[in-house]
Amino acid sequence: MASDTPKIRFVMIGGFLGAGKTTTIGRLAQTYQDQGLKVGVITNDQAADLVDTNLLRSQGLQVGEVAGACFCCNFNELTSTVETLSADQRPDVVIAEPVGSCTDLVATVVQPLMKLFDAEFDVAPYGVILKPSHGLRILRKEANMGFSPKAAYIFEKQLEEADFLIINRIDELSPEQIAELSDLLSKFAPETPLLRLSAKTGEGMDGLIQMFEQRGAFGQKILDLDYDVYAEGEAELGWLNSSMQMTSREPFALDDVLLGIVEGLRERLASDGAETAHLKTIGLWEGAYGVANLVSSDTPAVLSLPSNCTTKEANVVVNARVAVDPETLRDDVQAIVNQLVERMGITVEFHQTQSFRPGRPVPTHRFSDASS
Known part of the structure; x- marks a missing residue:
């Protein structure tokens, strides 16, 4: 990429399986397009035939898929997929959706992009969407969290490394549930900014756009992660x-x-x-x-x-x-x-x-x- 070519803004949205990442990405992409920006989307899965890829393409978006491994384990495929999108129609913004059971993305994706591909990418703050249904049970430390402590460990680590957190599905939650989730997250990650969003209705999207536009010391939260527990938690699914x-x-x-x-x-x-x-x-x-x-x-x-x-x-x-x-x-x-x-x-x-x-x-x- 020539030095006078503007960098591609790289936006990654994490969150546990079922958090609403795909719906959020679809609305975010449409918002960027309405601003006159060219948008590319990269989905990620452990296997081919991904519903998310089919859905986003059906919405008219330019979508590349990294299949067979998570972004962190298939990093070269991630960057080459961006190049493929650029060969067709170079995007101003790339929105990436990692595997929902994946964590440690700051150390394995954000930091490598910032350090090894600084000339190509302008990396946005890393946002993680909270899944309310499992989030309440896990953050409350309920006896029946739905998953084992090892799977819950992945959920918590995803929240821990975020530059900002997003409570999604607020259209489905009562004011009391939103307040409880906000309180639980503020206690879990007291220094992490918190947004409230309905990807379905669009409420809160302005705040999300503003957060992704910020520059500064983001992508710095390197996890102290036990890869044995991480691997065992993923393997339960x-x-x-x-x-x-x-x-x-x-x-x-x-x-x-x-x-x-x-x-x-x-x-x-x-x-x-x-x-x-x-x-x-x-x-x-x-x-x-x-x-x-x-x-x-x-x-x-x-x-x-x-x-x-x-x-x-x-x-x-x-x-x-x-x-x-x-x-x-x-x-x-x-x-x-x-x-x-x-x-x-x-x-x-x-x-x-x-x-x-x-x-x-x-x-x-x-x-x-x-x-x-």
Whole structure:
């Protein structure tokens, strides 16, 4: 990149699985575009067939995907994906969405970008979105946090390294819940600025934009992190990405399919006592798309983005992150999908299904001293 070429503003938004990162990124990208900026988005997952990538592309955004490992363990792929976006239409802003079970991103992503790629990137403050459903239980130190202490350790470390924190979904929370979350976060990270946001309605977006525009001594919080606990916490989650095509002689309501899959899985996983970190499914056909998701075992399945589409054919992608054996998760997904399509008179063809536990994180770079 030539020295007189303006740097790309690099914005990364972290947060636990189901925190609302994708919805926030979609609205943030649209806000930047409304300002006349060119925006690129980079999604990240342990496997291909990511709902987030499909959703953001369906919204007309330029999206690159880093699959197969988290940003920290696939750092070179992250920077080369930015170059690919730049080759097509150089963005003014790149918004990156890391894997929701990943932490230590300041030492392994932010610091390497600042030190090794200073000529290319202008790195924004690192914001982390709090997931209210699990956040309340973990920060309250409840006996039943939904996850083991090792998984909760990752959740807390994500909050600890943030330059600022975001309470999302305030449209779904009562004033009392917002106040309690604010108090718990202020005690957990008393020096960290706190924003309140509804990515769904747009309330609080002005504050988020202003925070990302700030310059200064950001990206300096290097974690004291036990990688053994981190790896064991991640490995407790069964990970599944599955893509399929559905066809029918008679038109079917795509939204009924999406919500039916998520609701069926919610009931099945609840009967198994398996805690859901995040479960989402997207359906796409000829410009129409819809999304249904579940963000925890104690919240309802919701049609978060209706497609209002009736069709005879659709492509469907299911992503599931659940504290259960991956093979059990694979069997559950296939069983629920097969039951649903049989009931609705639909034929399904599974294209690809990957189910596994994340491996131990091995960062490409790790800067242990922000001043070095």
